[in-house]
Amino acid sequence: MTIKDIAEIANVSVATVSRVINNKSKGVSDETRKRILGLIKQYNYQPSAVARGLATKKSKIIGLIIADITNPFYHRLVKGVEDEAHEKGYNLILCDGNNSEEKEASYLDFLNEHYVSGIIYNNFHNISKPILNKVLNSSVPFVSIDSRLDVPGCKCVYLDNEKAMYELIQYLIDMGHKRIGFITGPIDSYSTEERYKGYLKALKDNQIEIDGRLIIEADYVIQEGFNGMNILLERDTNMSAVACCNDLMAIGAMESLKEKNIKIPGEMSLVGFDNIDMSRLVTPKLTTIAQPIYEMGREAAKIIIDTIEGKLESSYTNKVFVPNLIIRDSVKKIK
Amino acid sequence: MTIKDIAEIANVSVATVSRVINNKSKGVSDETRKRILGLIKQYNYQPSAVARGLATKKSKIIGLIIADITNPFYHRLVKGVEDEAHEKGYNLILCDGNNSEEKEASYLDFLNEHYVSGIIYNNFHNISKPILNKVLNSSVPFVSIDSRLDVPGCKCVYLDNEKAMYELIQYLIDMGHKRIGFITGPIDSYSTEERYKGYLKALKDNQIEIDGRLIIEADYVIQEGFNGMNILLERDTNMSAVACCNDLMAIGAMESLKEKNIKIPGEMSLVGFDNIDMSRLVTPKLTTIAQPIYEMGREAAKIIIDTIEGKLESSYTNKVFVPNLIIRDSVKKIK
DNA sequence: TTGAAAGCGCTACCAA
């Protein structure tokens, strides 16, 4: 069933049918419109998105590239993007970049070949030159989530990560901790870098010496938190607390401590970042930073769609979200 | 940059260029082929998937509809589907049906309008008539995951859920439990139904009386496990163990028990189903059933692609995977 | 308000 069939049945031209399926307000009489709508329903006609795409060079699709679908951080983000998109009549193609540049590139090509109308991008690492060039060349609206890009025309939505980590560390300090371990994510990433800054600044502002032996770079997965804590524990650093750059690593660190029968928070305090579901289900419940991740997803989708539809106010810059400290049971007050 | 541009630059016809981008083995001399390939690279030409789609009525896309991306059960499934698809040159459109028929329908339309070549489908509930009709009418290859459909031409991949639950309950019985609570998923679903059967059969085979007050129907999320356990606890049933139809609900049940200071497994044993990551991170670590979910995803993708490419052996029926009991710390042996 | 027709970028068939 094509537009031509409907046109023939309705005894009108395809142009007229096209006008009604595209909801053009003028150019077709109410009577004709109603009749055609009826036929469309009756014959269950669905216009080919592919043919429309070819004719218009547009689609109602937005592509969402994320680093790893296995990471619980993304789920509410995806929901947020999807809910917003769906409400506005857009569909989502979700791509798991798998933290691989090759895979990201392949997805970017795929999205372009399908004339997607916009791309929302995320990665654990800073965006690489080749990838960025691909994006810039394709000239589809692009928003980056969870990192700040200094690229003209590219909007970003992210958390104030420096502030977040600063608050978290300040909390630890307020609880009496001075020797604070730090397990970071990959350091070549905007959000990690900012969190690192927050850590350093909090220590500095409290006149606490920075000790490189307390700092470990890891990779945002449970296993790496586990390994990181093991290494930290081997170094004789006299630390009383460890801050992890995400909850997953904090949970890994927790496993490491449990394995060694080190009591949390009795002998070691621990904090995470993200407030994933798991963080309140482990024992002890993890103190962490909540990101309004669902809202961030929605905002990203909103920006993309407004851009696509030419509705984005020219004054719009980036959107920075505010962190929220969630105090639970994994930190002990020490003298 | 279109095929026409390349053809002009190369001084050949578009037909020839088409032959080389489609890797047609014959019809192009090696020399011409090499030259065109060079040009394509040089000008960074990407054929329009949309135009190809229109011309061929096909795409290299397979659609994956899942019930809820928030459920950790799906992540490895998605990875499995994706890895297999990617290796074979297909791309994935991931759709979160959100357990809503309306949303599923809308995604199905979307996928059809984009000429996807195959659809992999999952849902917590049994597939509804309208949805099934949509699928059947569209005549794209269709495989159902995690449930068994008796529809001609539709292949299914799923776990032997009855056997799995039977083993789990038998294990509980072997550990001395007789009064065993059961928190099910939505009962109008193939996998849940099978698990229910397994529960009943295990009790029966061991001459244990079935008590309806021990059984609660819930909805596969943490909160429902929590509520379910609350209700079970209010009924004076003298139960010593509870089996949940997934880990998420078991974890919710665990929260309920902890809240009431009921020791696990000291005073109440608990088992889950799925072996999601979380199940080994909670305290106590959860005894559960592992599904080879990544492999199930791969298999589903393999079937779909083989079907698309006409390579599926006509003898192929459904693929049933074997469960694996994972014994951890949440069950106590009683006399 | 309506229709005719060109064109979107490809594929595939038929001829050369």
Place this chain on the structure above:
DNA sequence: TTGGTAGCGCTTTCAA
């Protein structure tokens, strides 16, 4: 081995 070209299902411009 190559090229010409109709056609895929739609949108959009121009004319009626």
